[in-house]
Amino acid sequence: MNPLDDELRSALRKTEPSPDFTQRVMQRIEAEGREQPARWSWWSWLAQAWRVPMLRWAATAVACIALAVGIAEYQRYRRVRAEGEMARAQVMLALEIASNKLNVALAPVQQVEGHQVRRPPSGARGRADSKAQPPR
Amino acid sequence: MRHHQAMVYSLARHFLGDPSAAEEVAQDVFLQLHRNLGSIKSSSHLNFWLRKVTAHRSIDCARRRRPDAPVSLDDVPEPVAPASSPDSGRDGAHDPAVAERLQLLVRALPEKRRMVVILRYQEDLELHEIAEVLDMPINTVKSCLQRSLAILREKLTRCFGDVPV
Numbered sequence: 001m002n003p004l005d006d007e008l009r010s011a012l013r014k015t016e017p018s019p020d021f022t023q024r025v026m027q028r029i030e031a032e033g034r035e036q037p038a039r040w041s042w043w044s045w046l047a048q049a050w051r052v053p054m055l056r057w058a059a060t061a062v063a064c065i066a067l068a069v070g071i072a073e074y075q076r077y078r079r080v081r082a083e084g085e086m087a088r089a090q091v092m093l094a095l096e097i098a099s100n101k102l103n104v105a106l107a108p109v110q111q112v113e114g115h116q117v118r119r120p121p122s123g124a125r126g127r128a129d130s131k132a133q134p135p136r
Numbered sequence: 137m138r139h140h141q142a143m144v145y146s147l148a149r150h151f152l153g154d155p156s157a158a159e160e161v162a163q164d165v166f167l168q169l170h171r172n173l174g175s176i177k178s179s180s181h182l183n184f185w186l187r188k189v190t191a192h193r194s195i196d197c198a199r200r201r202r203p204d205a206p207v208s209l210d211d212v213p214e215p216v217a218p219a220s221s222p223d224s225g226r227d228g229a230h231d232p233a234v235a236e237r238l239q240l241l242v243r244a245l246p247e248k249r250r251m252v253v254i255l256r257y258q259e260d261l262e263l264h265e266i267a268e269v270l271d272m273p274i275n276t277v278k279s280c281l282q283r284s285l286a287i288l289r290e291k292l293t294r295c296f297g298d299v300p301v
Contacts, residue, residue, distance in 0.1 A: 004289055008257040011238035017145040017159055022138060024159075025166045032167065 140182070141166075143259070144190050150254045151194040152201075153243045161197050165190050187259065188269045195247050234296055241291050249284045252277055 049055050144165050148158035168189060169176075176182050242253055248270065255266045263281070267274040 011235040012258040014142045014146040016142050
């Protein structure tokens with residue numbers, strides 16, 4: 001073995017604390033145990049309240065009612081939302097049908113208007129005819 | 137508690153060098169153990185837990201006590217070599233002067249290295265165990281230990297040239 005290792009083991013050997021060490025630790029543990037109940041917190045209050053059977057049942061009932069109301073409200077919300085979606089789809093369908101009908105009705109009108117644009121105006125033709133025929 | 141108090145106290149004592157501060161740290165460790173008794177799974181887990189908490193609490197205590205830079209090894213006064221017999225240290229009997237000097241030198245090491253050396257030689261822990269206790273990579277522990285031993289050997293040879301280190 002390395003002599004330095006040996007010397008280090010000897011230098012760093014374990015030593016005992018003072019004889020009343022255990023007693024002092026126990027005193028601190030007891031003191032801490034006495035202090036703890038005096039410390040008020042929400043958690044300790046809840047833990048104490050939970051030990052009372054009446055309060056425990058009441059809390060459970062309130063929680064169950066809250067859960068039931070929550071579920072019912074959620075179902076209602078989902079139903080209203082689904083109805084809204086359906087109404088929206090119906091409106092979109094109606095708009096689409098109306099748009100198609102309008103397109104069908106507009107097509108002949110546009111056709112007629114197209115013919116009128118290509119034909120020369122009737123007034124101009126009259127003047128040309130009068131120029132071609134010599135006056136009697 | 138009596139079974140483990142020497143280990144906890146000695147870790148803190150060798151690390152801090154102050155018996156009263158070491159007792160304070162050891163008391164805090166046992167108080168924390170009392171609060172966390174439910175989380176202790178076995179005897180080996182208890183040992184590991186105690187070493188880990190003591191190491192970290194000692195390091196915290198040292199930082200609180202001395203927030204400035206730790207004393208350099210060069211600042212440790214070099215004592216005059218004692219008039220010990222030439223055979224001291226060779227026949228298994230340890231020279232108290234060497235031990236005292238070593239304790240001083242260990243105390244002058246930086247915090248992590250100091251704890252590595254103490255865990256290695258007080259607790260006889262393997263490198264991977266030290267790495268677990270101090271949350272350090274095993275290679276860092278290895279290099280820390282080698283560097284610390286080299287420094288200690290050099291310093292000790294300078295003081296006690298006749299002691300085989």
